[in-house]
Amino acid sequence: MNCTDCLEKLDRYVDRELTDEELEDVKRHLEDCPPCEDLYRLQVNMRRVVKVCCDQGVAPEHLRSRLREILF
Amino acid sequence: MVLVAEHVADTDRNDGFADEAIQHLDTLYRGALRLTRDPARAEDLVQDTYVRALRYQNSYQVGTNMKAWLFAIMRNLFWDRFKGGRPEDVSLDGDGQFALYDTLRDPSAMPEADVLDRIAAEEVVKAVEQLPELHREVVLLVDVEGFSYKEAADVLGVPIGTVMSRLHRARRQLQKLLYDYAQESGIVHSTGDGE
Numbered sequence: 001m002n003c004t005d006c007l008e009k010l011d012r013y014v015d016r017e018l019t020d021e022e023l024e025d026v027k028r029h030l031e032d033c034p035p036c037e038d039l040y041r042l043q044v045n046m047r048r049v050v051k052v053c054c055d056q057g058v059a060p061e062h063l064r065s066r067l068r069e070i071l072f
Numbered sequence: 073m074v075l076v077a078e079h080v081a082d083t084d085r086n087d088g089f090a091d092e093a094i095q096h097l098d099t100l101y102r103g104a105l106r107l108t109r110d111p112a113r114a115e116d117l118v119q120d121t122y123v124r125a126l127r128y129q130n131s132y133q134v135g136t137n138m139k140a141w142l143f144a145i146m147r148n149l150f151w152d153r154f155k156g157g158r159p160e161d162v163s164l165d166g167d168g169q170f171a172l173y174d175t176l177r178d179p180s181a182m183p184e185a186d187v188l189d190r191i192a193a194e195e196v197v198k199a200v201e202q203l204p205e206l207h208r209e210v211v212l213l214v215d216v217e218g219f220s221y222k223e224a225a226d227v228l229g230v231p232i233g234t235v236m237s238r239l240h241r242a243r244r245q246l247q248k249l250l251y252d253y254a255q256e257s258g259i260v261h262s263t264g265d266g267e
Binding site for chain 2: 011012015017042043045046047049050051052053054055056057058059060063064066067068070071072
């Protein structure tokens, strides 16, 4: 696998959307290729940071009460 | 007696549906906030989503992914209500939109992985909210909510390949927005000065 093939599969690697065989190929390439490994670490971190930052906050209590009246 | 039995069965089913649906309220509200970027609109969107979900609850198959089902309702309402139609009408999938960014892509535009941890949470949210809606919603579904490509494709009503291409563009754009912010705020220094 070369870098172009690896970068083409990197999103799917990060998102666990590759077949086992593809996953192994990418993994092996990353072990031998520091620039691709850097990009991989960046992608993983970005996904983590986006999740943590966007996953904060709760619905206002008045909305919850209103929905309870509608739903129940 | 039959009528009473039917009524009880209906009530049980409704209660189960409502119990499960309300568990997704915080998640839906956060998604609505990211989509509308406005707390009042987000509340309206969430309320309308639940009203519609209740009305069409018979089309929900018990045991399937209710969060995905609710997200699909909310996202369609969002496009109908706030954007004047479903996004297929105003597709951004052509290459033109991001050709500029492609030409700007260079190694110095790639922040170090640990730089991301030094960016304040509200700046990350702001960057996500700057993405075009078509890209923002796929980031919400996959990166924030953890949907698989298939689940996201079902919610959005598009092929998996479209999810992948939107996600790829969204992430590259996000990377650039965060890098620009990190530079402006002095978290990283430009490497393009030739010094």
